[in-house]
Amino acid sequence: MEEKEVLVKVEGVSKKFCKDLKTSLWYGIKDLVSNLKGNQTERQLREKEFWAVKDIDFELRRGGCLGLIGHNGAGKSTLLKMLNGLINPDAGKITIKGRVGALIELGAGFNPILSGRENIYNNGAVLGFTRKEIEEKLEEIIDFAELREFIDMPVQNYSSGMKVRLGFAVAAQMEPDVLIIDEVLAVGDLGFILKCFKTIDEILPNTAIVFVSHSMPTVSRICNNIILLERGNAVYQGADISEGIDLYYSRFLDNDSSIVFDDNSLSLEDTHLISDEWYSKEKPILRWGDDLKLYFKFNIKRNIKIPLFRILIYDKEQRPVAILDPNKKGSNLKIENGGLEFIVTHRNLQLSKGFYTVNITVFKERSNNPLLRINGLLSFQVSHGEDHFQPFLLSSVFENIDKPLK
């Protein structure tokens, strides 16, 4: 297949920001003046400034989708604003061909007092439609938003989900060559989100998309190229989505363990994750299907019996996803020399790709009295080729039925 044309070309683009508002405004005045002189001189960092985006290069062809990922403040939105032409780079050059559509804010130009119908015109006008185009598409927009009943009601009485639906319905009518999507699809109910993705899938082949998201499953689903930004720099850039996402998750691995509760009965002396070949102290990585082995060593400070250990696994959004079956009464754990040392094993770990943290709560035996609770005990990463929304990827076998079951 022949390569499609390059629609977006970004060469050595950088942007700096100022940390202090007053200084920033003063620089603004200075920039206004130097702007009038043509801005030919190279820009250096001035006092209190930093590079929000530094030396980014990429090319995007029609049909391509570039995922921009990174932590908050990594420079994703700044880069998007430059791509959209809202702000100019401080260095480098961006060349964009064709009609650019941006899903950065849905429902731009809405006035809350006016009705939904009137606001379709407002929003459409801001997005660059002509009156005729809007009139032709009006019915389609109302149907897509599923708001026919409320279309003549003031938008201020809409729920936030309804506003987003109306905004997206208008935006979906754009036929852009280049589409810039920021984290807008996160709102709205599930049915609507699916509808959004269907629309994006439909336009994808004829469009170059730049997609910013914190939702890795979504990124891996629609992007075929990825840039991981960190403090404005491209830490990873390439077509191996899975590797980029692994790297993104691994950036979360900073062991910030915190003792949430402690009644001084026992204390944790050491813990780590044991993995034969993937072991690395800072960033433990397990492959999907590996055994999860956790090593613990506690100091027992008071005369207590073997307590109950509840080990909880949380995902990176701090949602609990699993609990390891606690130690039973009959287990052979023993306190020796005021210490308790053991290994917990879970075989064939089927957590899906992602980053997880482990919390532990220790209870007095056969009771609900907590003795110790530690959050963020350790974290580990599960690597796998596919990224899923669901926390578990359960292995399964599909086979034909040789004989009827009955």
Added chain:
Amino acid sequence: MALETRIYQKENNLKLSQLLKASLKDIYSSRFLARQIAERDIKAQYRQSYLGIIWAFITPLATAAVWIFLNLSGTIRVTDTGIPYPVYAFSGTLIWSIIVEAINAPTSSTNSARSILTKINFPKEALVISGIYKLLFNSSVKIVLLLVFIFLFGIGFHWSIFLIPLAIFIALVFGTTIGLFLTPLSMLYKDIGKIISVGLSFLMYATPVVYAIPESGIMKTLMEINPISPIILTTRNMLTGTMPEYLGYYIVIILLAIPLLFVGLVFYRISIPIIVERMSA
């Protein structure tokens, strides 16, 4: 089909002609947007109000009423204006309010579009044009009011009345031009807006709004230099059918305002990205 290519970079080309051409092209292509914004704002403004349009001219009328009262009661004696004083005061404050509104229009339109400026790329010129639309709407009401006064006070009909819309339009262009140069600065610093509003309220007394230019003295010099004076005086002359005294200066102002308007548009155009960068999202 050839695709439109956009290039974003730090360097500006400073060819005034090219920038102006791009600016005018955007004005044309965004004419629907400009109208839509104006329509939206006017509609929204009146949907939430019973007195509606009255607010557009209540302040100038109140100012005029105060001066008429001061004059009639003998508290203040103004020099002879040549026409009934109420007509002089009302026309002065109404025309003045149109000019002030025009100076503030680009800033207020840009300011109210803050939230979309930081998120969507659209021809920014539409904001300026929508400002002019809104001014035209408000001014047309004021013109009707002016005409009512003319006939109420027995000035009667003159052919020069037909020049009033043109004169008002010139006042709008003049004000908008000044506003365009001020907008980038006042978007950055709130102080600018305050200074302008204080400055204008002083300037009103150095303009023949509620009293005529005195025969001699420093005030005469000040008022004759003030570029707003010929605009107010000439517009008022057209209204009352008297011979314009400062026609020469008026024409000079018009001839200066038109190229300056274009320069202002270009300045506005290239300044917006810098403003957006410094603005909160």
